[in-house]
Amino acid sequence: MTDLTVNEPPMTPTNLYSVTDARELPAVDPAEVIFEIRDCAVDYGNHRAVADVTLDIRAQEITAIIGPSGCGKSTFLRCLNRMNDFIGSAKVSGTIQYRSEDLYGSRVDAAEVRRRIGMVFQRPNPFPKSIFDNVAYGPRINKYHGNVGELVEEALTRAALWDEVKDKLKKSAFALSGGQQQRLCIARALAVAPDVILMDEPCSSLDPIATSRIEDLMVELKRQYTIVIVTHNMQQAARVSDRTAFFTTDVDDAGNRTGRLVEFDATQTIFTSPSDPRTEGYITGRFG
Ligand SMILES: Nc1ncnc2c1ncn2[C@@H]1O[C@H](COP(=O)(O)OP(=O)(O)O)[C@@H](O)[C@H]1O
Numbered sequence: 436m437t438d439l440t441v442n443e444p445p446m447t448p449t450n451l452y453s454v455t456d457a458r459e460l461p462a463v464d465p466a467e468v469i470f471e472i473r474d475c476a477v478d479y480g481n482h483r484a485v486a487d488v489t490l491d492i493r494a495q496e497i498t499a500i501i502g503p504s505g506c507g508k509s510t511f512l513r514c515l516n517r518m519n520d521f522i523g524s525a526k527v528s529g530t531i532q533y534r535s536e537d538l539y540g541s542r543v544d545a546a547e548v549r550r551r552i553g554m555v556f557q558r559p560n561p562f563p564k565s566i567f568d569n570v571a572y573g574p575r576i577n578k579y580h581g582n583v584g585e586l587v588e589e590a591l592t593r594a595a596l597w598d599e600v601k602d603k604l605k606k607s608a609f610a611l612s613g614g615q616q617q618r619l620c621i622a623r624a625l626a627v628a629p630d631v632i633l634m635d636e637p638c639s640s641l642d643p644i645a646t647s648r649i650e651d652l653m654v655e656l657k658r659q660y661t662i663v664i665v666t667h668n669m670q671q672a673a674r675v676s677d678r679t680a681f682f683t684t685d686v687d688d689a690g691n692r693t694g695r696l697v698e699f700d701a702t703q704t705i706f707t708s709p710s711d712p713r714t715e716g717y718i719t720g721r722f723g
């Protein structure tokens with residue numbers, strides 16, 4: 436069921452794309468480990484950007500990644516859906532198992548990985564298309580055979596945007612506000628029936644009201660998806676996440692800066708009684 440290899444017979448469109456069917460899958464054990472990450476490191480050419488990342492990401496949880504700018508949060512997040520493949524100089528080492536499969540195994544179809552593990556970026560990036568066509572885009576390129584209109588409605592509903600756009604689906608996505616555009620990008624990610632959603636500072640360009648709507652949406656979505664969020668905003672991590680990973684940057688004698696995972700624990704523990712003084716320094720604002 437979790438197979439990602441290229442050579443297997445293709446799954447039926449229903450398995451792959453029907454959002455309704457995805458909802459009917461048996462509930463996963465909330466403690467189930469979705470990603471098992473061991474000694475993950477990323478080099479850009481001869482610069483080791485991030486290293487020593489060992490952690491488990493669990494089903495139906497929001498895992499937050501926090502830490503100062505440049506400590507490798509985005510770089511690490513891109514490892515989880517093989518987006519680093521697009522960066523020629525990037526080399527990922529260590530192991531990342533996704534649902535017990537090696538995400539970087541030679542037979543794994545990276546495009547299939549990116550369908551199952553969707554991503555939402557810092558700035559909303561709708562396509563220059565209508566609201567409807569933005570959401571229909573993924574199902575169409577995946578040759579979805581079902582009713583695209585129903586799928587679009589369902590994805591927009593799940594992204595808490597349907598009521599605001601149902602009467603203007605043919606309008607350009609750019610006519611929406613920033614917060615609406617970001618929910619549209621979430622709907623676009625949901626339309627291909629992902630398993631995991633990665634979000635890289637998804638609220639950093641939004642006002643507090645739009646931010647709060649996205650936060651509510653994340654909490655709603657975690658009932659069905661595994662969510663990993665990079666955030667600059669510690670209050671946001673504290674409000675929405677179940678577990679938090681704190682990264683920081685080490686500087687060696689030669690001046691090379693490498694991000695490292697300092698501490699990973701239940702969010703409550705990270706924010707009330709962290710075990711590493713560097714975590715405490717960061718969350719109390721003395722550093723970073
Ligand atoms: N595409 C890239 N090519 C080369 N170096 C990069 C690239 N992306 C990020 N880096 C470097 O990797 C380090 C970590 O960056 P990044 O992952 O963006 O950190 P963060 O998201 O925590 O701010 C930084 O030193 C940054 O300059």
Ligand SMILES: [Mg+2]
Binds near residue numbers: 508509510635
């Ligand atoms: Mg970043």
